[in-house]
Amino acid sequence: MEFAQPLVAMAQEQYAAIDAVVAPAIFSATDSIGWGLKPISSATKDLPLVESPTPLILSLLAYFAIVGSGLVYRKVFPRTVKGQDPFLLKALMLAHNVFLIGLSLYMCLKLVYEAYVNKYSFWGNAYNPAQTEMAKVIWIFYVSKIYEFMDTFIMLLKGNVNQVSFLHVYHHGSISGIWWMITYAAPGGDAYFSAALNSWVHVCMYTYYFMAAVLPKDEKTKRKYLWWGRYLTQMQMFQFFMNLLQAVYLLYSSSPYPKFIAQLLVVYMVTLLMLFGNFYYMKHHASK
Incomplete structure (x- = not known):
């Protein structure tokens, strides 16, 4: 493995050079609009992907590059056979959905439990760096x-x-940046609410995706078992509405x-x- 050491050292040097440019630019930008992030939370400063925004920025650039190239590829080489996914792709889909159902349920229950243990009120909770389990x-x-x-x-592979709409890419790309800021500056307090609520919505969402992947594709089956798809979107919108109410409350209260x-x-x-x-x-009204 000695031959790999120079490559590792070179990669580390290149990353350090990129980080020396990216991190100050991000912190300067957030400072300039009054969203000062520093100092970093003592509860998360030693956890991976937190101290610097550079790993996330590089991940986002890779994500957008893959999405862009994937969309171009699928335009040029569309899948001609619909409905039946290759075995490995279907196995990946099922494993992905099961993993996120379990992870989302764990996060939801753990967040609610930590809020209960730390005697949180519904809204208006201060961030306390001593609450390391919540962080x-x-x-x-x-x-x-x-x-x-x-x-x-997975959508591109299928x-x-x-x-892979603007909404989908915007939501997936932006949410990680927001939660990096929260994890960096205040991973606790009122952050518990939107994280717990979103985790529960994702339990329902990935359960729906799992069912859609394993059930037959005929309309009768869809009407019998997947009728609640429109209510899933309503649940997502209710989540955003509650998060908006919470944010307004935090702005105009003494929280x-x-x-x-x-x-x-x-x-x-x-x-x-x-x-x-x-x-x-x-989806549900324009075509009627």
């Missing part, structure tokens, strides 16, 4: 948002180009949770409600 779950939640890029990759996170969430939740609302209307 660890928030970190897992943040990292899971990077793993969820796999959703898009040839479902229409599903000790960082105001810049509340400001960020107000803007973000408005965009998601608009995009998901348009998606819901186009």
Whole structure:
């Protein structure tokens, strides 16, 4: 393995050079709009992918590059046979959905438990760096948002180009950045609410995806077992609405949770409600 050592050293040097440019630029940008992130939370400073934004930025660049090249490839070489996925692809889909059902359920229950143990109120909870267990779950939640890029990759492998919409890529790309900021600055307090709520929605969502993958594709089966798809979208929108209410409450109350996170969430939740609302209307009403 000695031959690999120079390559590893070179990669480390290149990463350090990139990080020396990217990290100061990100922190300078957030400072300039009043979203000062520093100092880093003592509860997460030693966890991977937190201290610097560079790993996330590189991951996002890779994600967008893969999505762009995948869309071009599928335009040139579309899947001509629909309905039956190759065995390995179907196995990957099922394993991916089962993993995220289990992980999301764990995060939801653990977040609620930690909120109960630390005597949280519904909203208006301060971030306390001594609550390290809560911070660890928030970190897992943040990292899971990077793993969820796999959703898009599976869609591209299946040839479902229409599903890789602006809404889909925007949501997957932006949510990881928001949760990096929360994990960096305040991984606890009122962050528990949106993380727990989103985790529960994902339990339902990936259960739906799992059922859709294993059940027959005929319309009778869909009507019998997958009738609740439209209500899943409504649940997602209700989640965004509740997150928006929470953010407004944090802005205009004496809540000790960082105001810049509340400001960020107000803007973000408005965009998601608009995009998901348009998606819901186009799917369930525009064609009728």
